[in-house]
Amino acid sequence: MPDPTAEFTVPDRFRGRVVVVTGAAGGIGTALVSRAVREGAVVVATDRREDGKDVVAGLVGDTTWEYVDADLADEQDAQRLIDTAVARFGRLDVLLNNAGGGINRDFLTHTSQTRVETVNRNLWTVVNCCTSVLPVMRAAGYGRIVNVGADSVRNGLFQHAMYNAAKGGVHGITTGLAREFALDGITVNTVAPTGVQTPFVESRPPEAVDRFEKTRQLIPLGRFATTAEVASAVLYLASEEASFITGQVVSVNGGSTML
Numbered sequence: 001m002p003d004p005t006a007e008f009t010v011p012d013r014f015r016g017r018v019v020v021v022t023g024a025a026g027g028i029g030t031a032l033v034s035r036a037v038r039e040g041a042v043v044v045a046t047d048r049r050e051d052g053k054d055v056v057a058g059l060v061g062d063t064t065w066e067y068v069d070a071d072l073a074d075e076q077d078a079q080r081l082i083d084t085a086v087a088r089f090g091r092l093d094v095l096l097n098n099a100g101g102g103i104n105r106d107f108l109t110h111t112s113q114t115r116v117e118t119v120n121r122n123l124w125t126v127v128n129c130c131t132s133v134l135p136v137m138r139a140a141g142y143g144r145i146v147n148v149g150a151d152s153v154r155n156g157l158f159q160h161a162m163y164n165a166a167k168g169g170v171h172g173i174t175t176g177l178a179r180e181f182a183l184d185g186i187t188v189n190t191v192a193p194t195g196v197q198t199p200f201v202e203s204r205p206p207e208a209v210d211r212f213e214k215t216r217q218l219i220p221l222g223r224f225a226t227t228a229e230v231a232s233a234v235l236y237l238a239s240e241e242a243s244f245i246t247g248q249v250v251s252v253n254g255g256s257t258m259l
Helices: 028-038 052-060 075-089 112-140 161-180 206-217 227-237
Strands: 018-022 042-047 065-069 094-097 143-148 186-193 249-252
Touching: 018 028, 018 075, 018 112, 028 042, 028 052, 028 227, 042 052, 042 075, 052 065, 065 075, 075 112, 094 112, 112 143, 112 161, 112 186, 143 161, 143 227, 161 186, 186 227, 227 249
Parallel strands: 018 042, 018 094, 042 065, 094 143, 143 186, 186 249
Antiparallel strands: none
16 A cells, blocks of 8 residues: 655654654554654664564665664663663654554453563553653653554454553553653653554454454544554654644544544
């Protein structure tokens, strides 16, 4: 599918800015990296995938960048990510908390392991990265944090109860941090997508097809978002243009929830 937002790329919007992208090697993350690089950012990318560095290398071309292999549910790994960015580039302006991924199933079929994994992937990654980056941003007097949440928190999507528990925490920490750090020049927002046309969705795994269709039926526009459409909202909130927007959960959802 063509990238419907490519023509709206803003040249040099992030020139001189260091942007950390978590979950950078798949789905929304690749769109974030590609768009940030096109707009002049120095990207520090991280992912848990074995091929993560190779994937990111294919996105950034000959620009200046860094890759950190990290499990951000581990607070030491999250700290190492932030420390690496600052040590390499001397600053860190933007944190895009995209790492996540649902283990979506009927609530009573979750195990202790899958419940913990869902919260680790989607909430603790955000908590740990924010904990590590906020002192850096506070010292600089500037920062943008944009989290990737989920519209399913608002619409109670099929088989998403445990995932919503984790992403609901992301929505909640957004407002708390936004208020606490507002006078430090830091804004904190969340973008909440509905179904997104990621490679996983395009692969049509049999166990998820029914869930995908139920999700699509909730969307008045009749389709899933492209990763580029989600990235467009994330990077706007990460930019200097969005200086008076903080503590918001912005839905990119084709109308599946309204207001």
